[in-house]
Amino acid sequence: MPNDTAAELKAHSGALDMRAYGRAIRKSWWLVLLLAVLGLGAGVLITAKATPQYQSSITWFASTPTNGDGTPLQADQYAQRRVNSYVGLLTSEKLSDLVVEKNPALTRDQVQSSITASADLNTVLLSATVTASSPATSLAIATGVADTFGTMVQQLENRGTDNPTVVLNVVSGPTLNPVPVSPKKTLNYALGLVVGLAAGLALAILRTILDTTVRSPQALRELTGAPVLATIASDRGARRSPLIVDRSAQSGRAEAFRQLRTNLQFVDLQEPVRTLVVTSSLPDEGKSSTAANLAVAFAESGRRTLLVEADLRRPKVADYLELERAVGLTDVLLGGVDINDALQPWGNLPLTLLASGTIPPNPSELLGSPVMAELMASLSTSFEMVVIDTPPLVPVTDAAIAATLADGAILIVRYGRTSRADIAAAVRSLDAVGARNLGSVLTMVPPGGGASYGAARYNTYGAESPTRSKRLRLNRKGKRVEESNAERHAPLPSSFDRSSPPSADRPRGRRAAPSDDGEI
Template structure:
């Protein structure tokens, strides 16, 4: 029942649309249909020349047995040809038979004659003509050979009158049928859409795709809805990352976890947002953390933080700058950031180089935790290359953004290189609608992430100036000097 309700909630607009289409179609058809009128007349079948009660009883049984034969006789040319000739109708007996209907109720001797035509007057004339000719035909057929009168008598009990209103189209009935058929078709399409939809939408879908532990869920913020750039979350988002931080500590209780690669199956799942906010949350706990933008194809960290992006990881790897010169501090205290630097023509080779291995070793000696924002797994091999020199991988799964097939494929690809995937985090969980999860939306005694400590004192350095220019609105969106921070990157 819960799954059926979920199907209705996810597809209610689709179902309503089909219902409206059905009603509109029925209305148009009703308007375009030719109006027809139905005239009705009735006959009573009885016996005559009856003198005793026994003969009356026998005559009633005889008449009742003959009624169905007289009903069948109505569609025969013997009855219809005289009507065609009398009314000068331009049709054959077979065509007229489609316009005339004879019926009788069970155990009765009354025959109802209905005639349908586009003209109400002609419909009445056809019904009355069929009645008159059926009476004469039965009299001829039932007349004894000795010349005596027929023992059966057909009497007209209801002369047909021209109907005042058309019998077809029945607009109200057509609209109701259109609504019902539209709803039925909408439900069928909704069920097919649900069956064929392989997108990851909930925790259950994650568990269908992988046996990796689910370490947390991050609700979508207003800033994430229409952008691919990282967003610094506040409110319940802060609490969600604290929970993720705690679960990561439990996941790494039996192994060293100083360097963590944050990646996703494909672009658009929010891996950069998770990397940035996770680094902030870990730094908030008192650890010395560095966030490395290892996405050397579509970097976003520099744009999201407002830091200098021309000096960073690539300049350190090629020896153009030292690690100390390229590292920038962001926020209040213990979070450092190493932006991507200029984009190289060979990012995979650079990330797999000895220089990158030496850099990670140096960072592990200086920082408590290293968070590396890596490209998605499926499009490029950069994330799998980084697994050689790091302790673990956190796989970000964007709700409604990735299919179960692609998630399984990404996990399989990481397992082929023996990557230590510590778990997955379900990101961008809708705040409203059928796929919303209230467990990830509650604000329970949380405080927003801290703003830079030197914001009020005024910037004292280029890095501090970039930090001080960033403020947070009520939705947790990062802004730079009154304008939303934008990025040309498409990975997130």
């Protein structure tokens, strides 16, 4: 299925939509430029390798003597008709043999192929052009033609009589043009450039038509039928600093996450979102780091936030937060660990992590168990916001199962990589279980690729507190958090009631592993 620009091109077939073509060309401007340069280079190369050609020219005047039986007009018309026949004689083998007799170094084929003849319309002028790779050869052949062609015509026309019917007189040449007539440098360069440019434009439009990925928020909104909550710009620094803290807290990327947080708070005022599933269609679209940064953004606003690492197949959230995942969600669901011992506070923010724990052989069954539903209900009463990172929707069913336990789900879509078919399949998976699709997030958007307010138009918007940034840096390096757990969240109800705070000696400080794509 073509992308949004391609859809515009097809929708306006028969009518030229210059804006759609312009977007397609602008998107692949580098391809157009590359092929234009290659075309120009090909023109230069062909011109440099071509053998120069030189021309010599001759012009005859054909006349018919008049007698008492005809008028001058009749004689002139007769001469015009005869001149047209002489055009063929100039490239005949007979004339070539006569020229070779005068220049033994030449061959018949060489002479015959070098001569081009023409007759001016409604005149008695006959012209011959001799083209050769050597100026001396061109002039030698032209001289031989000038010397022998008139005599040959006399023999053919007059048949040895003393009263010629047609007389040919050389009126110009043989003249050598000292400047090569081929190759034509300017013409070759221009043709190469035009051909390369045309090929580039055609490939740019074809590339857009064949592109099945999503590259604009408008196309994503039409495909999912849900709002695009944010667009996250691509950032090279995300590989080194995946979280929006320290210096990254002042970046345009961080502002985009705050915009996502705000949009989620107002997506439905009648049914506010308190438990949120973050998922994607396929791996490596930025869902795990999006979940981590969204949780940080909620915690920055002062809301008690829990981040649940429910991707029990390829967990990454604990790595981003530099916390341990040896004990976590799986161990709590299996009854081996109390929830109090599994929750890990992070930084000076009201943010807590429930890591994945031991990787189980049956993630889908665990996430769909009654124990998981009871745990989510308990956690949602203790925290003001619960963000759940889950596996992709297309390969496995884990995210769809988890979405039924939450207030809604958001779909992470990677710019220029996620296909429209995969996005549609992911939306169908959510619809099949009756999950609430809150909207989507377009990630890794290049500059000028449709990024929104916080992601593209501003590098920074305001400054974060230096004191806060300093505290976070120290904390992420392993310093103990001074605030108590009672300040973080309320007591848990039912069997998941927290009787004691998590151990302060729990190891944390594992170095964050960058994601495969280096983006959140």
